[in-house]
Amino acid sequence: MIVGTAGHIDHGKTALVKALTGVDADRLKEEKARGITIDLGYAYSDLGDGRQLGFVDVPGHERFVHNMLAGATGIDAALLVVSAAEGIKPQTVEHLQIVDLLGLDRGIVALTKADLADDDQILERMAEIETLLDATSLKGAEIIPVSALNGQGIDELKAKLLALGESGKGATGYARLAVDRCFVLSGTGVVVTGTVHAGEIKVDDRLLLTPSGLEARVRSLHAQNRPAQVGRAGERCALNLTGPRLNKEAIRRGDWVVSTELHVPTDRPDVRLKLLASEGQPLKHWSPVHVHLGSAHVMGRVALLQDSNLAAGASGLAQLVLDEKVGALAGDRIILRDPSATRTIAGATVIDPFGPPRNRRSERRLAELGALGNVDTAVLPKLLRLESGFIETTRFGQSRNLRPAEVDRLLREAGGETLEGYGFLAETLAAARLDIVDTLKAFHQSKADAPGLQPERLRVTLKKRWPAPVFRALLDREVRAKAVMVDGPFLHLPGHSLTLTPRDEALWKKISADLVRERFKPPRVRDFAQTYGAPEPETRKLLQRLARLGRVIEVAPDQYFLRPVVAEMVSIAHAFGRDFSAAEFRDKLDNGRKVAILILEFFDRHGVTVRRGDLRRVVPQKLEQYGPAPKA
Numbered sequence: 001m002i003v004g005t006a007g008h009i010d011h012g013k014t015a016l017v018k019a020l021t022g023v024d025a026d027r028l029k030e031e032k033a034r035g036i037t038i039d040l041g042y043a044y045s046d047l048g049d050g051r052q053l054g055f056v057d058v059p060g061h062e063r064f065v066h067n068m069l070a071g072a073t074g075i076d077a078a079l080l081v082v083s084a085a086e087g088i089k090p091q092t093v094e095h096l097q098i099v100d101l102l103g104l105d106r107g108i109v110a111l112t113k114a115d116l117a118d119d120d121q122i123l124e125r126m127a128e129i130e131t132l133l134d135a136t137s138l139k140g141a142e143i144i145p146v147s148a149l150n151g152q153g154i155d156e157l158k159a160k161l162l163a164l165g166e167s168g169k170g171a172t173g174y175a176r177l178a179v180d181r182c183f184v185l186s187g188t189g190v191v192v193t194g195t196v197h198a199g200e201i202k203v204d205d206r207l208l209l210t211p212s213g214l215e216a217r218v219r220s221l222h223a224q225n226r227p228a229q230v231g232r233a234g235e236r237c238a239l240n241l242t243g244p245r246l247n248k249e250a251i252r253r254g255d256w257v258v259s260t261e262l263h264v265p266t267d268r269p270d271v272r273l274k275l276l277a278s279e280g281q282p283l284k285h286w287s288p289v290h291v292h293l294g295s296a297h298v299m300g301r302v303a304l305l306q307d308s309n310l311a312a313g314a315s316g317l318a319q320l321v322l323d324e325k326v327g328a329l330a331g332d333r334i335i336l337r338d339p340s341a342t343r344t345i346a347g348a349t350v351i352d353p354f355g356p357p358r359n360r361r362s363e364r365r366l367a368e369l370g371a372l373g374n375v376d377t378a379v380l381p382k383l384l385r386l387e388s389g390f391i392e393t394t395r396f397g398q399s400r401n402l403r404p405a406e407v408d409r410l411l412r413e414a415g416g417e418t419l420e421g422y423g424f425l426a427e428t429l430a431a432a433r434l435d436i437v438d439t440l441k442a443f444h445q446s447k448a449d450a451p452g453l454q455p456e457r458l459r460v461t462l463k464k465r466w467p468a469p470v471f472r473a474l475l476d477r478e479v480r481a482k483a484v485m486v487d488g489p490f491l492h493l494p495g496h497s498l499t500l501t502p503r504d505e506a507l508w509k510k511i512s513a514d515l516v517r518e519r520f521k522p523p524r525v526r527d528f529a530q531t532y533g534a535p536e537p538e539t540r541k542l543l544q545r546l547a548r549l550g551r552v553i554e555v556a557p558d559q560y561f562l563r564p565v566v567a568e569m570v571s572i573a574h575a576f577g578r579d580f581s582a583a584e585f586r587d588k589l590d591n592g593r594k595v596a597i598l599i600l601e602f603f604d605r606h607g608v609t610v611r612r613g614d615l616r617r618v619v620p621q622k623l624e625q626y627g628p629a630p631k632a
């Protein structure tokens, strides 16, 4: 378990850690010279029975609060240090605010330098501290008088810290470690240290650095200061990393080492923000702030989503617009400090790491954030009932560090199902099916002669307007279930067939055979009429009707081609891969100059080809205008 110290400068944090572990966590030359802690220090004590206490020792100096913040991330419990000689001081309050804003509710207060105070003073200090804790997450925490000088209370404190036990946070999910140091060990290479916030990291794992995206392989690792094969959530680890572009300069404090699934840097987390009551003044929209998340520290602005001001002591929704990308997941705690970095002003919890750049204050988005602000088991039932009606399962899992199986389980518990990467409530799927079927039915009723609707027309005609890829998934489901049939480019209901009279049917059978046989140079209406002894107007009407059904296309007046043949000709033209002449096209089709030119002029009119002088080329977007090209 990892305990983080907190408290005002000179109140005896480092001395206490040394009394508890025997290790002096002040390792920098400058720290020794000035007698203060500047950067984070680490110390471990093995209790011999397999149990171990790990400490992150932080500086109390007001100028190094940013370092304290990098250390406070990922700890299991707080050890708030208050000098019995001095009592509560500014950084006692600020560090406690930070502990509170990080949501750390496990901790103990050490009343240090007890050797310098008498019993009455100690009781008085304890009463003051109790009052101070009352409004925080450490309310009711034990206060233990100790002395690093004469050893008073040290064993009791150690026992009480051990009794707190590990928090067990982040045991499931993919791996993420917040980097707080990076250095090169000669003979070993690049080493990063930090706390594993979730999942586990094993030797040989291939991971990524967020936000840079650099690849890294774990060559070896230490967990809690001992060589190990695996480092788990809650443990401090040192990873020896290798990778093609890895070096000390490419990694810095604030980066995350993550499983590839979790590499999704963001610069716009949407959060619930709480302004400290001690601020007095309201926070204005677009205020500049220092943002601390994990071990990262970046600048950004607060975009308030509900009002133009947030009152002191109040909480509200906001988007943090950051100057740089960071790794952030839903539930991560963020500390905000004022622009001159002299005080902590607010805390925030990430609701959605991927806030939208536009329409972030729309009613729809606020409703979504309202649903996303719930814990995992409650979020999906709310989210899936929103107007949008679906979730993207990968994004959802990523933003909350849930494995796909876990997302599926939550979805089923919420009465939902997955469909091609989207999640819906079963009732939403049923309603979508009804909508699709009803819309097609209404269309067939109004246009009995038409073959059906093209997908995009169907999408925009539905009662509920789905985004195109979601609609595609919903439609494919109906096609698989045979609730909707596909005929070339058209969709229709299974019962809908176009009936020709027996006489027309017989004529069409002969004509279509000719259209297949002479597919690139089909006979014209008059030729069919003569060959088959049918009146010309009747033959023309039949072909017009079949054209409305999408079976044939009138490429030139009275000259019809089968639709798949037109698709084939488009792909033949496209296969040139360059500008081509009418003569080249004719040679491919072997159908004579006149017909070839009629076809190309038809393509020109419909935007399938663009013409430059005597040459043409196919517009790639129009390749499937007449349906998929038949396989060669």
Ligand SMILES: Nc1nc2c(ncn2[C@@H]2O[C@H](COP(=O)(O)OP(=O)(O)OP(=O)(O)O)[C@@H](O)[C@H]2O)c(=O)[nH]1
Pocket: 007, 008, 009, 010, 011, 012, 013, 014, 015, 016, 035, 036, 037, 038, 058, 059, 060, 061, 112, 113, 114, 115, 116, 146, 147, 148, 149, 150
């Ligand atoms: N008498 C007495 N002095 C102590 C005790 N603990 C620490 N000190 C002294 O207090 C001074 C500050 O102790 P540190 O442990 O460096 O204080 P700190 O809280 O780590 O200070 P920063 O890290 O700079 O915030 C040192 O001179 C210590 O010797 C104690 O229990 N009794």
Ligand SMILES: [Mg+2]
Pocket: 013, 014, 015, 036, 037, 057, 058, 059, 060
């Ligand atoms: Mg210190």
